[in-house]
Structure formats: C-alpha cells, structure tokens
Amino acid sequence: MKLSKLVGDRFKERPSDCVIDSHALMVRGGYMKYVANGIYSQYMPLRRVCQKIEAIIRDEMDKIDGQEVQFPVALPASLWEESGRYESVGSELLRFKDRNGSKMVLGMTHEEAAVQLVREYGQTYAKYPFMIYQFQTKFRDEARPRAGLIRVREFTMKDAYSFHTSQEDLEEYYDKCYHAYERIFARAGIPETIAVASDSGMMGGSLSHEFMLLTPVGEDSIAVCPECGYKANVEAAENIVENEAEEYQELKLVSTPNMHTIEEVCEFLNSSAEKSCKAVVYQKNSNDEYVVLFIRGDLEANETKLTNFLKEEIHPAEITLESGLHPGFIGPYKMDANVTVLYDSSLKGGCNLCCGGNQDDYHYTGLCMERDLPDAEYHDFAKIVDGGICPCCKKKAIKVSRGIEVGNIFQLGTKYTKSMGMKYLDKDSKEKYPIMGCYGIGVGRLAxxxxxxxxxxxxxxxxxxxxxxxxHLCCVRPDNEEIKNYSDGLYEQLQNAGIEVLYDDRKVSAGVMFSDADLMGIPVRIIASPRNMKEGCCEVVTRDKSVREKVALEDVFATVQKMVQEALAR
Structure with missing residues (x-):
C-alpha cells in the first residue's frame, strides 16, 4: 500500500475530547473517525488490525472445534420475550418497531439467537457437545461511552456459545476456552492479561471470568492478592470484615443538629467512620419500593451485589416525606418505615457504633448489633477495599488495581435453554435441557x-x-531518481515475498514522514535517504527502538524478511 493513496489524515495535535492515550493516538493516526457518541467509522489501518485479531481468534476457536455462524443484527423482540430479558434488561437494549409495527431489538448479545438457531437440531443427546461462534456488529446503548473504542455503543464482537449434556462436560470445555483465550491475548500482544472471577450480570449463570488488562485508565476495579494469587473483579469479590469484641456501652439518643453526613457526625461525636453505621437508600426499578442498606460507615455499597441479591434492578432513591424516612438520620434501631431493610456483613459483631436516630437532628451512640438488633440477617453488599482481607488466604493483602476487560467467559447453565424450551432426549429417552457456556471478545476494544x-x-x-x-518503507526524497528506483524495487520485492509493506512515497519532509511513521506504529521501518544511499546502505529501525542498524543495499531484503519471520514466530 502506498501512503500517498491511503485515505485518512494524520496530525500532531491531541484532540481535546480524548481522555486516554490510545484514543488520542488512534484518532491522530488516521485509524478511526467519530460519527456519534460511542460510534466510530474505521479507516483501513484499523480495519487491518481488527482483521488480524479476528484471524487469531478464529484460528483458536476452530482449534477447539468451534463452528463459525452468523446471527442477525436486528432480532424480533419475541425471542427476548421468550428468555425474559426483553423487560428485565434496561435501556442498554435498543428497542424499536419495524414498518409493520412488529417489536424488534438491536442485538447487544446473542444468547437468544444461538438457542433459536440450534434448538431443533439439538433434540437428541447424540448431537452434543458443540460450539458455535460469530463475529458480528452489536449495539449497546451505553449511558456513558468514553475512551474511544474501550467503551462504545456500536462494536464488533466475537461471541461463542457451547451446548452440553452435563455440567462436567461444560466445565471441561470451559477450561479449553479459558486456555484458548490466554493464547489469543498472548498472540495479540498482551500476554500480561489476567483472568479474574467476575459477576455474571445480565448474562446469568453460575461461574464467570473476565480477562483483564491491568492499566490505570481501566474502568473496572480488580482485587488481587499477591500472597495467594486470588484475583476477582471488585463487583464479585467478597468483602471480609473482622470486628473486635468490646464491652457494651449504653445506647443513647444524642442531639446532632444539622449533621447529615458520616463525616460531620463522626467529627461531632469524636468518633471514626469505622465505628459508624450508615444507611444507603435505593428504590427498585419495578415499583419504586425503598430498599435501605445498612453498612459500616467507611465502606461503599456494591450495587451489583445488591442487585443480584434482590434479583432486580435498583436506582438511588429520591426520599419523600411520605416514605417515613429521615434523610441523614436513618438508622436500624426502632425504624418503623415500610421498607426493605438489609444489613451488610461488615456490621456483624459491630459494637458501640453511632447511627441515625430516625428523627431529624438525632443519632444514636452505643449501638451494639447483637444486643440491639438480634434478628438482623447479614449478607455481603460492600465493595472490597485496598488492604482488605483476602477471601482466599484470609490475609490483609488485597490490592485494588484498575483494568480493561478484554474478554469474558460464562457458565450459563440452563437459563436460556429452559426459558426458550430447548430440550433433548437423553440415553434413557428422558427430556432434559442442554447446559450452555458463553465466551466473548470485543475486537475493537482489544485493538x-x-x-x-x-x-x-x-x-x-x-x-x-x-x-x-x-x-514501513520510507523513501526520503522521492524526487531523487536513484532513491526512488531502489525504493520501488524493494517495495515490489517485499510484496512478492508476501511481506506487508506500507510505502511512503510522498514528497514531504523527513520530519513529517517519520512523525507519520511513528503514528502508524509498524514494527519494522526501512529508511532510504540520500545520506544512506551515498554509504551504499539503508537504515533499518524497529518501532520499539530496540534495533537501529545500517544494512547494505543488497542485504536489506533478506535482513527485513528474517526480522519479520522471527517476530511472527515468537
């Protein structure tokens, strides 16, 4: 490909709306162009990167007996109604009607389509196990798309679905996919990716893992224990708190005028957040019923854990006078409001705490959970914290890092086959539901x-x-006949050998040429210039700066060919 013919411009200035480096560099380098919020067009360089990623994924999926298929982008809502997700999934699912008034959705994931494709085929145990996969454009109406291709609304994804007749068979195949994903990320250039236990979210299922690239710009928080190797998304990581036994103090109602926040109350009472019980109030999306979560004052509520426990979506509450709640003064002792009350496990064994008094401008001190609220039931609703107790080895060693999710795998169980009536006859002619696994990688996000x-x-x-x-072949001074002829010949020779070459044949300054070459990021660069030609050589440079050498003109082809072959063989 000649750079003079390549569609797309490169420029020096960092776009003001690009918050992370990859976004800025891919816009500056002519890889993609903004179309709408969370929607981008791709120029040829990015298409080639994504096609190579797809080829790696396809190779690894085929090696574990995957069969490539393709599902529609637009799907009838009836499929999602069968699974129950048409109503349960929030506004991320784009719903619309076609010209005939039929309800439709844009596919944001394709479990329903996968079941619909194979439920007639898979009516006997003899057909199992099998896995189907696709590369397809998807649309997810993200509330806050950001960071270029890291979080978008329209994206290309590889999603795979496996079908099994036993949990043991699913687990065996799940392990194969797990290791295939490790190979995919290593081949794509990020072997440092780690797998962490995760929450299944709207996908459902009993077990799931996310493959995370640890980076400060990541949107997900990852809990890692360097002592035992435990790794989990903070949404799934259990938060463990140990409260020390103390002698009970008297429970007292004290005046705390205009003290609404934990910080204000603790400062006024000369206490600490760890010795407080705070209320976090939500409402259920389905009926606006109030849910009051009591949690230790220094911890944050984990809305994913709360949603999973309630089995429905929630949102931060708008507290009205009719609710019977007193904002800023809500406490668990003698609370008579008609609400769902939950207790985080961080309060279990908690003693001599301060909490809301359930009347304006008053708080309790000396609250002891076992004495004052003996019937409380405790569950894990808190986010794990840096320096917290590891759920695995029980040491205070947790480190919380940021990461980008580059892939995920789920054991779905029978969630979709059962709801959509997919059955098979086993060896004893008994009807059973197939067990599913699901395996996804976002292609653009991985790039x-x-x-x-x-x-x-x-x-x-x-x-x-x-x-x-x-x-990347840089012909500095293409107006020089000797340089131009040599560069043209080398370009043809490399191409005939099956080596992919971007040939900069433009009449631009060396500075512009090298700046554009850096933005293209191509591993090997050949520089043919007047100075080099006088010395009977070309300069061969790697993009990572690890190699910079002058190579005799007659040896350039063989040298570069060897560099490419060795890099691909690693």
Missing part, C-alpha cells in the same frame, strides 16, 4: 487495549501479529 498497553508519546507500537502492515 485499543493493545495500543493502550504498547505505545509511546509518538504513537502505537504494534506487535507484528496484528500490526496494520509489517514493514
């Missing part, structure tokens, strides 16, 4: 994540396996 992990201030540093081209 952006590799860029985020491997770049410098000048541009991406693409690994050879997914680089848009393998070699």
């Amino acid at each position: 952006a994540s590799v860029c985020e992990a491997h770049h410098d201030e000048y541009g991406p540093i693409w690994p050879m396996t997914i680089a848009p081209w393998q070699v």
Whole structure:
C-alpha cells in the first residue's frame, strides 16, 4: 500500500475530547473517525488490525472445534420475550418497531439467537457437545461511552456459545476456552492479561471470568492478592470484615443538629467512620419500593451485589416525606418505615457504633448489633477495599488495581435453554435441557487495549501479529531518481515475498514522514535517504527502538524478511 493513496489524515495535535492515550493516538493516526457518541467509522489501518485479531481468534476457536455462524443484527423482540430479558434488561437494549409495527431489538448479545438457531437440531443427546461462534456488529446503548473504542455503543464482537449434556462436560470445555483465550491475548500482544472471577450480570449463570488488562485508565476495579494469587473483579469479590469484641456501652439518643453526613457526625461525636453505621437508600426499578442498606460507615455499597441479591434492578432513591424516612438520620434501631431493610456483613459483631436516630437532628451512640438488633440477617453488599482481607488466604493483602476487560467467559447453565424450551432426549429417552457456556471478545476494544498497553508519546507500537502492515518503507526524497528506483524495487520485492509493506512515497519532509511513521506504529521501518544511499546502505529501525542498524543495499531484503519471520514466530 502506498501512503500517498491511503485515505485518512494524520496530525500532531491531541484532540481535546480524548481522555486516554490510545484514543488520542488512534484518532491522530488516521485509524478511526467519530460519527456519534460511542460510534466510530474505521479507516483501513484499523480495519487491518481488527482483521488480524479476528484471524487469531478464529484460528483458536476452530482449534477447539468451534463452528463459525452468523446471527442477525436486528432480532424480533419475541425471542427476548421468550428468555425474559426483553423487560428485565434496561435501556442498554435498543428497542424499536419495524414498518409493520412488529417489536424488534438491536442485538447487544446473542444468547437468544444461538438457542433459536440450534434448538431443533439439538433434540437428541447424540448431537452434543458443540460450539458455535460469530463475529458480528452489536449495539449497546451505553449511558456513558468514553475512551474511544474501550467503551462504545456500536462494536464488533466475537461471541461463542457451547451446548452440553452435563455440567462436567461444560466445565471441561470451559477450561479449553479459558486456555484458548490466554493464547489469543498472548498472540495479540498482551500476554500480561489476567483472568479474574467476575459477576455474571445480565448474562446469568453460575461461574464467570473476565480477562483483564491491568492499566490505570481501566474502568473496572480488580482485587488481587499477591500472597495467594486470588484475583476477582471488585463487583464479585467478597468483602471480609473482622470486628473486635468490646464491652457494651449504653445506647443513647444524642442531639446532632444539622449533621447529615458520616463525616460531620463522626467529627461531632469524636468518633471514626469505622465505628459508624450508615444507611444507603435505593428504590427498585419495578415499583419504586425503598430498599435501605445498612453498612459500616467507611465502606461503599456494591450495587451489583445488591442487585443480584434482590434479583432486580435498583436506582438511588429520591426520599419523600411520605416514605417515613429521615434523610441523614436513618438508622436500624426502632425504624418503623415500610421498607426493605438489609444489613451488610461488615456490621456483624459491630459494637458501640453511632447511627441515625430516625428523627431529624438525632443519632444514636452505643449501638451494639447483637444486643440491639438480634434478628438482623447479614449478607455481603460492600465493595472490597485496598488492604482488605483476602477471601482466599484470609490475609490483609488485597490490592485494588484498575483494568480493561478484554474478554469474558460464562457458565450459563440452563437459563436460556429452559426459558426458550430447548430440550433433548437423553440415553434413557428422558427430556432434559442442554447446559450452555458463553465466551466473548470485543475486537475493537482489544485493538485499543493493545495500543493502550504498547505505545509511546509518538504513537502505537504494534506487535507484528496484528500490526496494520509489517514493514514501513520510507523513501526520503522521492524526487531523487536513484532513491526512488531502489525504493520501488524493494517495495515490489517485499510484496512478492508476501511481506506487508506500507510505502511512503510522498514528497514531504523527513520530519513529517517519520512523525507519520511513528503514528502508524509498524514494527519494522526501512529508511532510504540520500545520506544512506551515498554509504551504499539503508537504515533499518524497529518501532520499539530496540534495533537501529545500517544494512547494505543488497542485504536489506533478506535482513527485513528474517526480522519479520522471527517476530511472527515468537
């Protein structure tokens, strides 16, 4: 490909709306263009990166007996009504009607379509197990798309669905996919990706893992224990708190005028957040019923855990006078409001706490949970904290880091096959529901994540396996006949050998040429210039700056060919 013909411009200035480096570099480098909030068009360089990622994924999926299929983008709402998700999934699912008034959705995930495709086929145990996968455009109406391709509304995803007749068979295949994902990320250039236990969310299922690229710009928080190797998304990680036994103090109602926040109350009472019980109030989306969660004052509520426990979506409450609640003064002792009350496990064994008095301008001190609220039931609703107790080894060693989710795998069980009536006859001619697994990778997000992990201030540093081209040939001074003839010949020779070359044949300054080359991020660069030609050589440079050498003109082809082959073989 000649750079003079490549559609898309490159420029120096960082766009003001790009909050992370990968987003800025991919816009500056002519990889993509903004269309609408969370929606981008892709230029040729990004298409080539994504196609190579797809080829790696396809190779690994085929190796574990995957069969590539394709589902529609637009789906009848009736499929989602069968599974029960048409109503349960929130506004992320784009719903619309076609010209005939039929309800439709834009697919944000394709479990329903997968079941619909194979439920007639899979009516006997002899057909199992099998796995189908696709690459497809999806639309998820994200509330806050950001960070370029990291969080978008329209995206291309590889999603795979496996079907099994036993949990043991699912677990065996799940393990195969787990290791296939490790190979995919290593081949794509981010072997440092880690797998963490995660929450299944709207997908459902009993077990799930997310593959995370640890980076400060990531949107997800990951709990890692360096002592035992435990790793989990904070949404799924159990928060463990140990409260020390103390001698009970008298429960007292004290005046706390205009003290609404934990910080204000604790300062006024000369106490600490750890010795307080705070109320976090939500409402159920279905009926606006109030849910009051009591939790230790220094901890944050984990809305994912709360949603999973309630089995329905929630939102922060708007507290009205009719609710019987006193904002800023809500406490668990003698609360008579008609609400759902929950207790976080951080309060179990808690003693001599301060809490709301359930009347304006008053708080209790000396609250002891076992004495004053003996019937309380405790569940884990808190976010795990940095320095917290590891759920696995029980040491205070948890480190919370940020990460980008680049892939996920789920054991779905019979959630979809049962709701959609997919059955098979087993060996004893008894009807049973197949057990499913689900395995996803966002292609564009993976490309952006590799860029985020491997770049410098000048541009991406693409690994050879997914680089848009393998070699960048810079013809400095193409108006010089000798340089032009040599560059043209080398370009043809490399292409004939099956080496992918981006040939900069433009009449621009060396500074512009090298700046654009950095933005393209191609692993190997050949520089043919007047100075080099006088010395009978070309300069061969790698994008990561690890190699910079002058190579005799007659040896350039063989040298570069060897570099490409060795890089691909790693």
